[in-house]
Amino acid sequence: MKRISGLKFCGFGRATGDLAVTNEDMEHFVDTSDEWIQSRTGIHSRYYAHSRSNAEMAVEAAEKAMREAAADKRQIVYLIVCSFTPDCATPPVACEVAGRLGLAENVMAIDLNGACSGFIYGCTVAESLLQANPIKSCASVCQTAAADGNIQKRLEGAKESYALVIGSEKISPLLDMEDRSTCILFGDGAGAVVVKYDENKRFQALCGCIPNQEILYCARFTPVIRMQGQEVYRFAVSKVPAAICDLLEFSEISADEVDYFVCHQANLRIIDQIRIKLRQPEAKFFRNIYEFGNTSAASVAIALCQMNEEGLLREGMRLVCAGFGAGLTYGVMLLTL
Ligand code: UT7
Numbered sequence: 001m002k003r004i005s006g007l008k009f010c011g012f013g014r015a016t017g018d019l020a021v022t023n024e025d026m027e028h029f030v031d032t033s034d035e036w037i038q039s040r041t042g043i044h045s046r047y048y049a050h051s052r053s054n055a056e057m058a059v060e061a062a063e064k065a066m067r068e069a070a071a072d073k074r075q076i077v078y079l080i081v082c083s084f085t086p087d088c089a090t091p092p093v094a095c096e097v098a099g100r101l102g103l104a105e106n107v108m109a110i111d112l113n114g115a116c117s118g119f120i121y122g123c124t125v126a127e128s129l130l131q132a133n134p135i136k137s138c139a140s141v142c143q144t145a146a147a148d149g150n151i152q153k154r155l156e157g158a159k160e161s162y163a164l165v166i167g168s169e170k171i172s173p174l175l176d177m178e179d180r181s182t183c184i185l186f187g188d189g190a191g192a193v194v195v196k197y198d199e200n201k202r203f204q205a206l207c208g209c210i211p212n213q214e215i216l217y218c219a220r221f222t223p224v225i226r227m228q229g230q231e232v233y234r235f236a237v238s239k240v241p242a243a244i245c246d247l248l249e250f251s252e253i254s255a256d257e258v259d260y261f262v263c264h265q266a267n268l269r270i271i272d273q274i275r276i277k278l279r280q281p282e283a284k285f286f287r288n289i290y291e292f293g294n295t296s297a298a299s300v301a302i303a304l305c306q307m308n309e310e311g312l313l314r315e316g317m318r319l320v321c322a323g324f325g326a327g328l329t330y331g332v333m334l335l336t337l
Contacts, residue, residue, distance in 0.1 A: 007127045007203035009337060010071065010162070010194045012305035013064025015057040016292070017047035017172070017188035030180040037184050042268025046187025046293030048172040054087045055096040057190035058168035061305070062101055068308075069194035071162045073102055076194070078129050078163035079109045082118030082297040084218070084326070085170045086111060097166065115216075116264050116325025117207065118297030119167035120333050123195065123321075124205040126163035130197035166192040167297035176224045185266070186225070187293035191301025202318075206247045207331040210239070216326040236270045236324045241277035243332045244320055251334050255280055258334075259317040260307070264324055265289035265299045274322070286312070296325065313337055 022045040023034035037043055049057060058081055066076070079101075081094040094109035103109075108129075114121035168190035175183040215231040218224065240263070248255060255278045263271045268289055275285050286303050295302060300321045307313050317337045324330040 005127055005131055005203050006197060006199040006201040007123065007130070007195050007335060008198035008201040009304075009335060010196060011065040011067065011069030012308040013061040013066075013068070013192045014302045014305040015060035015190045017049035017057070017170075018052050019048040019050040021046055021048055021187075023184070026184055029177045030183060032180050032184055040267075040269070041185060042287070042289045043185065043293045044290045047189055049170045049188035054083060054085055054168050054170040055093050055100065057170070057188065058093065058097045058166045058192070059100045061168065061190040061192035061301070062097065062164055062166055065164065065192040065194045066101070069162065071194050074104045075160050075162050076103050076107055076164050077161045078126055079103060079107050080112050080122040080126055080163065080165045081110070082112045082114060082122040082165065082167045083169055084113045084115050084118070084296060085174065087170070093168070114297065114323075114331065115327050115329050116266065116294070116296045116299065117323035117327070117329035117331040119165065119191070119300045120205065120321060120323040120331030121207055121329070122165040122167065123193070123333055124207055124331065126165050126195055127197070127203050127205070130161065130163055130195070160196065162194050162196045164192060164194055165301075166190060167299070167301040169296045169298045171225070171296060174218055174223050174225050181229050182225055182227045185294045187295050189292060189295040189298045189302055191298045191303070191305050193301060193304065202251070202334065202336040204247060204251045205331065205333040206243055206250070208243070208329070210235070210328045212328050215328065232325070233267065233270060235328050236266065237273040237277070239330050240322050240324050240332070241274050243330055244274070244278060244322060247320070247332045247334055253318065253334065257318060258320050259284070260312070260319050261285050262300055262303050262307070262319055262321040264322060265292060265303065266294045266325070297323075299323070
């Protein structure tokens with residue numbers, strides 16, 4: 001039997017690194033050209049978090065998302081920070097973010113490393129937690145409200161529990177500036193969404209992992225990103241469209257009925273191959289890789305926020321989001337606004 005699930009996306013936010021780095025700037029570091037980078041990837045610039053931490057970007061994005069959702073801090077019962085570039089191994093970035101945001105003590109603060117699929121993994125986990133664990137959701141709000149001695153507030157609060165899902169990456173310190181096929185791709189940034197369970201808002205996800213330690217990795221004690229670009233490319237253009245087709249078939253929706261496809265911004269040519277395989281028009285594929293480059297787990301979240309800012313998102317629209325990357329992980333999700 002198909003599981004009925006739902007997630008309402010209530011607020012969006014984003015933040016970038018503080019240093020804009022164009023392809024022309026890259027030409028000073030490495031033997032490359034704006035022409036090569038743009039024609040092979042679609043990237044023109046990216047932002048580096050020169051003097052900002054991962055947590056600082058996550059907090060800025062989260063504050064915007066919470067403002068738009070008009071979510072009280074005490075209503076955020078799950079905080080999931082999706083990242084492969086935490087500021088330190090422990091404590092989790094999510095704990096620092098919870099502290100800076102002033103969230104309630106019993107928020108469950110999780111770091112989730114799903115590489116470039118992280119944000120899709122994170123939304124999937126959030127939806128499951130909000131749906132399957134209402135007691136935790138209630139308990140969290142109740143306890144805080146009870147401390148105020150306000151029973152009515154406690155009951156009202158229990159009805160409205162939210163999860164905050166953030167994709168946040170500070171990748172620039174992990175780049176080998178002599179590896180021209182990799183360093184030109186990545187940028188830093190964060191995107192955040194505030195979500196709550198709503199059975200009227202369809203949410204369906206399909207996530208997976210094809211274990212591989214060699215194609216794309218970053219070792220802990222010699223932390224530099226190593227990537228066999230063509231292998232990742234092949235993985236992405238075969239697995240992602242197949243996963244989207246499986247998701248749509250399971251959801252009994254055709255690609256034509258999807259309003260927008262929001263793919264991980266890794267390479268414009270990958271996005272285009274996915275589009276061609278799904279036989280969809282260019283206008284349905286949002287792109288911001290030109291400005292931001294590849295921000296890994298932040299990429300889809302930043303794209304959603306930008307679409308929202310540009311007035312592209314309307315109530316009732318159907319979106320398919322897709323992530324893929326190291327692991328090799330992939331994740332696709334169908335959501336209704
Ligand atoms: O977030 C998920 C993870 N990442 C991805 O999704 C990345 C997927 N892969 C890709 O996007 C592409 O494979 C790259 C953009 C990384 C590389 O593009 P490519 O078309 O696969 O290039 P290539 O590695 O086959 O290299 C072609 C040529 C080589 O020169 P020769 O051997 O033909 O003389 C490279 O040395 O291009 C050269 N090259 C460059 N030239 C100028 C590689 N990088 C550069 C560069 N500037 N930055």
